[in-house]
Amino acid sequence: MPLFALFTDFTHQGPYLGQLKAALVSGAPGVPVIDLMHDAPPWDPELSAYLLEPVCRFLPAGVCVLAVVDPGVGSARDSLLLEADGRWFIGPDNGLLEFVARRAGARRCFRLPSPSGEVSPSFHGRDVFAPVAARLLADGSDSLGCAAIDFPWRDLAEDTPRIIYVDGYGNAWTGIRAAMLSDQALLEVNGQTLTRANTFSDVGRGQAFWYGNSSGLVELAVNRGRASSVLDISPGDRVRLVRP
Secondary structure: OOEEEEEEOOOOOOOHHHHHHHHHHHHOOOOOEEEEEOOOOOOOHHHHHHHHHHHHOOOOOOEEEEEEOOOOOOOOOOEEEEEEOOEEEEEEOOOOOHHHHHOOOOEEEEEOOOOOOOOOOOOHHHHHHHHHHHHHHHHOHHHHOOEEEOOOOOOOOOOEEEEEEEOOOOOEEEEEEHHHOOOOOEEEEOOEEEOEOOOHHHOOOOOEEEEEOOOOEEEEEEOOEOHHHHOOOOOOOEOEEEEO
């Protein structure tokens, strides 16, 4: 189904998100726009890459995801169009799309042509990615005239033992896929050892634990508490695997 999904580090403050949506709506009126998240790790496309693929996994075929975590905006870095298992992704060539491409069963990658017209060097999301996304869903990929390329792979580890995101509840997502750990795995964070639980009610109030979250990642949590405060952790911090 035609659908835009947005993944950015813009936050909801300021004019940027509104202007991005306006560019999509003006180019493809009537196509729904959903907000996946706008608090991806700021200025960190590689850390955000571990988050992008899991949160997009349940999107329907035909969706166009605008992925914008782009500290190199306006530089010589390329802009990419990636088709992965029937979903389209538009974003910068800076590692952000790595795991979407790597874990896809089928993929095609294209380099976006140099944009025509007036383009802000600091807002490619609005002036480059959004017009391409609108044209893609309106007229199909053949209308874009993009050059097919091999995906520009990065040397990123399959999993990273770091905090990649802290949600509104203070739960800390890691870059470790839960399927990679046994139920008996032990994690250590700032001197505290965490065991696995299936869900929050399996442990006592105020107890810290880890579990496999709804996006398939290892998440650190506290029953009716904020893991970020209890464990004193924030994005980028490392987690030690005591027992896999």
